[in-house]
């Protein structure tokens with residue numbers, strides 16, 4: 001009698017391996033983050049994120065054609081405003097850069113699902129995600145501006161809003177404001193488990209949103225804390241979040257897992273800028289196989305429990321999956 005259990009039987013060749021494969025990355029899981037800015041004919045590559053660009057609106061439309069052609073269903077929009085001020089006016093202005101981009105995107109590609117990042121840090125001259133007074137980031141006064149931002153995105157035609165500021169009570173404030181303005185059908189995807197991470201470095205170059213003093217540790221979570229992430233998520237769920245973001249993704253697989261197990265809501269893993277930059281840099285050196293490592297990283301997020309993946313690799317992945 002053979003006493004050896006032989007799991008290798010199901011690894012014998014690609015046919016059987018693919019039949020018993022437990023998790024997959026589909027193009028329909030992907031959300032592509034994009035950066036829009038004023039100007040014309042501009043497509044500026046972010047130096048720490050090769051292949052990622054800041055687009056003027058005309059170039060943005062051109063890029064969207066590619067997103068749509070590749071079958072990527074959704075984008076997540078970030079804006080780089082003409083000018084910044086202490087109260088982040090550009091975030092909630094009717095003619096702000098994101099509002100314009102949303103209108104254009106929905107006009108040209110009505111079937112594309114447009115999600116907007118709701119935050120103040122790209123629009124404030126101090127670079128913080130809320131209002132600042134005497135060096136402190138104010139919570140409650142920021143809520144009204146965040147809610148206004150979300151409403152202005154919905155008015156422009158956004159399909160979904162994603163608050164990333166980490167102020168307490170923002171999901172409730174945004175939900176209430178959306179409902180009051182007749183946008184009760186617009187879902188809120190909350191960055192519930194958002195950590196104060198070093199992995200956001202390249203994004204701050206892309207969005208021009210680095211804090212001008214201090215850091216974000218008084219509002220974003222401390223990386224060692226898993227139970228606190230469950231608390232933040234429970235609060236957002238109570239306040240009406242429809243989907244949950246865990247961010248970053250690669251070092252936070254346990255948070256993705258726990259969030260999915262505990263709340264059962266759709267979970268999006270945000271494969272952030274620093275995670276992208278690391279893979280790009282190593283691949284450029286010829287030290288790793290980019291495609292293989294990206295697919296392994298992303299399927300790891302799915303295995304941990306993510307339903308959706310927000311990733312700067314979305315277009316590459318769509319191309320690879322097509323082959």
Ligand code: PBG
Nearest residue numbers: 119121164199200203272273274
């Ligand atoms: C804005 C925001 C950030 C990211 C998404 N929304 C930066 C930050 O919190 O400093 C990071 C995304 C990335 O690194 O890819 N609050």
